[in-house]
Amino acid sequence: MHDLVIRAGTLVDGTGRDRFTGDLAIDGGIITQVGGKAGAARRVIDADGLLVTPGWVDVHTHYDGQATWDPILAPSSWHGATTVLFGNCGVGFAPVRPQDRDCVIDLMEGVEDIPGATLRAGLPWNWESFPEFLDALEAMPRAIDVGAQLPHHPLRVYVMGERAVRNELASAEDIAAMQSAAEAALRAGAFGFTTSRTESHRTTRGAQVPGRYAAEEELLAIGAALGKVGHGAFGILSDFENEAAEFDWITRLGKSTGRPIWFLLTDRYGDPQRWRRLLKAVHEARAEGLPLTAQMAG
Incomplete structure (x- = not known):
């Protein structure tokens, strides 16, 4: 029976x-x-x-803060989601030094409109590194499963401080430090890495997010950590201002690491056919064996 x-x-x-x-x-x-x-x-x-059906996996959420104080993760758990993935759009709360906590809160509030007052009241800050953040998540009781991605902007601030906020180019030493921290995060259980390269993502003061103008060398080095560990997906939100150049480094990243790469496929009022070109490029890349995916809301 x-x-x-x-x-x-x-x-x-x-x-x-x-x-x-x-x-x-x-x-x-x-x-x-x-x-x-x-x-x-x-x-x-x-x-x-x-x-x-199997439980729904919500691959694009921003529960980075709420997951540290709310075991239920409402409203997603109310609607059949059994796993949520956060750390999207390059924003999150780890790694972070104590002096930069307000900075990463400002990033999250500006990009995702999550009230800073709520985050300041709720975040316990019992971590600094990303592996410590994962430990804090693991210690929480859970109604549903969670997965955390390493967000680019806090990583950049963690390594570069105010230079990251000013969107300065990373030095070779900065890039090596970010690559090392990314490798440690992945080995500890980070689901992957995400970055944002879009004009629309800004702080509450209207400044561009710290990774907006990151050079290819920086992104490829962080991506190399995924290839070295053999784990994790690389997520991107981009304006594709120069489609050819953007797809060039994304393609090189896929070829050199073999890791899955995804980007948000968004529509643009001023360029209503852009999504067709991007989707065509994805199909061509996949035909060549590259693990590239366009992520869409449905």
Whole structure:
């Protein structure tokens, strides 16, 4: 006898195959049967006319702060998300030195409109490095799973201080330090790395975010850490002001590291056909074996 059977639901199993009708059985907290007719169970849920799916994974959230004080992570958990990924758009709260806490809060408030007062009241700041941030997340009780990406802008401020805020070019020593910190973060469990290169992302004072004009050498070096560790995806939000040049370094990054690369595919009022060109370039890159993906909201 099974512990639980979800009976006669419409199963969408996440493999890409067509939906189908059947039962799902659970024993000892483990799914033991998907499809077909399951036997008797101690508990039965009638799912006739309902979808039975794996939990939703929300790959683009900004729970970086909330995840340090809220075990529920509402409202995502209320709507079926079982895993959320944050550290997107190059903003977050680790790594951070005590003197730079207001700076990274200002970045998050400016980019994502999360009130700074809320962040100042809620963030416990029981970390400095990114591995310590992961430890703080691990110590929290959780209703759903979380994944954290290493955000570029706090990393840049951590290494360069005010020079990062002024958007100065990173020195060779700066780049080496960022690469080392990225490697440590990935080995500790960071899901990947993200950066933002868009005009629309600004601080509350209207300044460009610290990684807006980062040189290719800096981005390729950080990407090399992903290749060295053999783990993590590289995420980008870009205006693609020079599409050819931007795709050139992205392509070189993919070829040199073999790691997945994704960027947000956005529409532009002044260039309504841009998304078509970018998507065409993605298809061409994938045809050559590059792990490049355009991320879209749907």
